[in-house]
Amino acid sequence: MAATTAIITQGKTRVRPRGGMTKKRAIDWLLFVAVILGALVVMVPFYLILVNAFKTPVDYATSGPFALPQAIDFTGIQAFWERVNFPQKVWNSIFISGVVAVLAVVISLLNAFAIGIGRVRGRSWIVLLFLMANLLPQEALLYPLYYMFKSVGLYDSVWSVIIVFTVIQAAFGTYLLASVLGTFPKEVLEAASIDGATRWQILWRVVYPITRPTLSVLLIFFFIWTWNEFLIPLTFLPSNASQTVPVAVSVLTGDRLMDVTTTAGAALLSIIPTIIFFLIFQRTLTRGITAGAVK
């Protein structure tokens, strides 16, 4: 979704010289407090998830949404865990996102090698064509793909979602990597070529090692973007055994029969993997989204 729009490029983050901590005026404190208040407002839903996930419905009814739980209670979390077979959903999500991330990076690299280094004819059109896959509303492909997957027996198989997202993520990767490889140091390539390296060898022994940092940022982004996707998994993975985490949560809570504490438990469980991921890769992520959004 939104994160799909982030733009990744490699670049150094320059730290602006701060010149020490200058003296703080009243207005600075005021603005500081305003920014913190804003951050607190942003955190409210997270807080609500956290405190209510451990309450009993009775506790919730009496103490209200903001109070801390009177006793730590796992029934809500447990109810969700068992009803959706949570470990399986997490595994489906990890499997789909992981395979997509790897395949999409490989395809992006191959495409970008031909476009950025091979400079094939009409390459700007090719880049545009690939980029279309990423910009198009998925609804424009939805029914035809649904029909296609049904007729070849891939419907309700995680592979349908894997193939679709490999193409969509690789489209963005091609766009980005092609411009990165377009500025690849020519001397390095020439030296390798003089030493008798073939194109294939140049790709894997020269280009790949040097662009690895960019590729790893892409890999992480593809993983998260795929993890968070909703429409396509919702449509192509109807059965319990193949669903992803976001779909499982939405299907279960969609009926609105579930009590609030179970919903909070479901939300908590489903954001834990993302939060862990965020904490591990925070640095890479920020570098990825930030560094020169314009290329």
Next chain:
Amino acid sequence: MSVITRAERGARTKLPPEQPSIPQRKGGTAGYWLYLLPGFVLLLVIVIIPLIFNVYLTFTKWRGVRTPEFIGLENWVKIFTDEDFWTSFTNSVWMVLAMVVIPTTIGLIVAALLFDVVGRKFGGKVGSFLRATYYLPQILPIAVAGIVIGWMFRPGATGSVNQILAVFGIPAYDWLGQMPSALLVLMGVLVWVQLGYPIVVFMAALQRVDPELYEAAELDGANWFQRFSAITMSIIRPEIFVVTLTCTIAALKVFGPVYIITQGGPAGATLVPAYYAYTEFFTKRNIGYGATIATVLTILVVVVSIIFIRVQNSMERKERAGL
């Protein structure tokens, strides 16, 4: 282009645009097509063919079984007089407001504050921490974000928002069951989710601003706002552009939050094109009509992208001419 000698290479100062970066032994650049093959085949099967199929479906009536029945322009005629369709596109304007205009504006202010005030006077660590906090909703699966908001705004006394209001003696309100609150809640969620993205991008962009420019302006007596509008805005304009374009496209395509929070309701009031197409496909089984809505949406996305890129190019040209 076949064999490039050392001398030729030495004489060349700049790489001609149509030449590959690696000296070619034989066959020119044609061999590179092999590398494009896997990507291109996948693109063809997963994007291009389905897209064409989808356009074909706009001329048919189809329930998803047996063969599509060709009906010419019927769907296209219908769409222009379809009130729901116009509602969904009007709602896209609200989505753009919630995902582009508001987050970008607030994002600019917050990024400038975090960078200028917090970062400089309270330490970079505090600044980065707050930035991460604002960014957190962005990594949430939108489905999960939708569910959380959904239960916060539940009708009756179990909704947490109503419980808070009860403390102040305000009676419970059916937030998602009526207008305009349903649309406002939906927009609020999108602002909440979206805000972190411009903040992170703009903060990175601000690092490009040369502090000396600021100091010079300060010596000339410019206040903070003058410095911000004259220096900062002009330097981070490219980022503002990228954020606006990418978020506008995302706003036109928005689906998840509507599906989860309001289901397009009450009575179609929060319908958006993507959700509308989805229900035509899978609830009402009017595949041809759903395809028509999806096609119009696609055209809109393409047109918006072209306009954006044109405007940016002409702005760049003007800037270069002006300098």
